[in-house]
Amino acid sequence: MSERITAKNLDQVIRMNKEIRVDIERCVMLVHTAFNRMQVSSPPQLAIQLLRTYGLVQMPIDNPYLSGAIYVKEGKKIPFINTALPRVNQYFTAWHELYHIIFDTVSFDHLIEVETTLEERKAEYFASKMLLGNLMPYYMELPKNMELRSKVYNCMSVFQTPYKSVLIALYEAAVQTDNRELMDAVKERFDDKMTGIAEQFDELGLDNTLVQPSYVVDVSALQAKIRGCEQERPELTYHRENELFLSNIIREIKLIAEGLYA
Numbered sequence: 001m002s003e004r005i006t007a008k009n010l011d012q013v014i015r016m017n018k019e020i021r022v023d024i025e026r027c028v029m030l031v032h033t034a035f036n037r038m039q040v041s042s043p044p045q046l047a048i049q050l051l052r053t054y055g056l057v058q059m060p061i062d063n064p065y066l067s068g069a070i071y072v073k074e075g076k077k078i079p080f081i082n083t084a085l086p087r088v089n090q091y092f093t094a095w096h097e098l099y100h101i102i103f104d105t106v107s108f109d110h111l112i113e114v115e116t117t118l119e120e121r122k123a124e125y126f127a128s129k130m131l132l133g134n135l136m137p138y139y140m141e142l143p144k145n146m147e148l149r150s151k152v153y154n155c156m157s158v159f160q161t162p163y164k165s166v167l168i169a170l171y172e173a174a175v176q177t178d179n180r181e182l183m184d185a186v187k188e189r190f191d192d193k194m195t196g197i198a199e200q201f202d203e204l205g206l207d208n209t210l211v212q213p214s215y216v217v218d219v220s221a222l223q224a225k226i227r228g229c230e231q232e233r234p235e236l237t238y239h240r241e242n243e244l245f246l247s248n249i250i251r252e253i254k255l256i257a258e259g260l261y262a
Contacts, residue, residue, distance in 0.1 A: 024125050028129045055078045057250065
């Protein structure tokens with residue numbers, strides 16, 4: 001599970017980001033040069049398409065603490081995203097889980113989402129860099145008399161990223177430029193409880209579907225792999241076992257979601 005970031009530990013998070021920045025920038029560069037041959041321009045859609053190649057499972061789970069996970073079965077890594085959470089959270093989670101699949105060599109046992117580790121911070125920072133690489137130039141162009149929360153909502157809309165992810169990126173940039181005014185403003189609002197966000201998006205003329213769940217149920221990536229095996233070797237009898245394997249994965253994900261934080 002990713003760490004819970006508050007105003008109190010925000011500076012510690014920024015210090016950790018500084019320590020891992022070079023490694024994460026290398027990861028970001030590798031994704032752009034080696035994993036985006038189709039030149040997909042939308043970072044959220046690129047993340048989903050990449051996860052599909054690993055058999056992405058998407059379904060709504062009634063557990064706000066489970067945004068996503070990597071299910072490991074017989075050496076195979078299968079990503080899962082909880083579509084009961086807002087779309088912006090799903091997009092951030094997609095990049096988070098991609099870091100674990102592509103770059104994380106130390107965390108896999110059964111399920112990622114169990115304890116806070118350095119790899120979790122790297123995954124969070126990687127997701128932020130993939131989605132918010134050009135945040136500050138856009139932020140600085142927003143009207144100076146606009147309140148911070150409205151500015152953050154506009155950033156969320158453009159970069160399709162969660163509220164706190166924007167605040168963390170803003171705070172990091174403020175630390176790097178010694179912008180005390182922005183640092184204080186971010187810390188002052190960082191622990192605000194978020195309510196009525198869809199309505200506030202409406203008031204600003206922003207697409208509020210980004211901050212609402214999609215409730216997508218999609219196991220087509222795994223189903224396509226099973227069908228591909230059936231077409232290649234129709235004489236084999238283990239295809240039924242593959243279908244049961246998929247059913248077991250879905251059932252175990254639901255059981256894990258129910259068991260976590262119970």
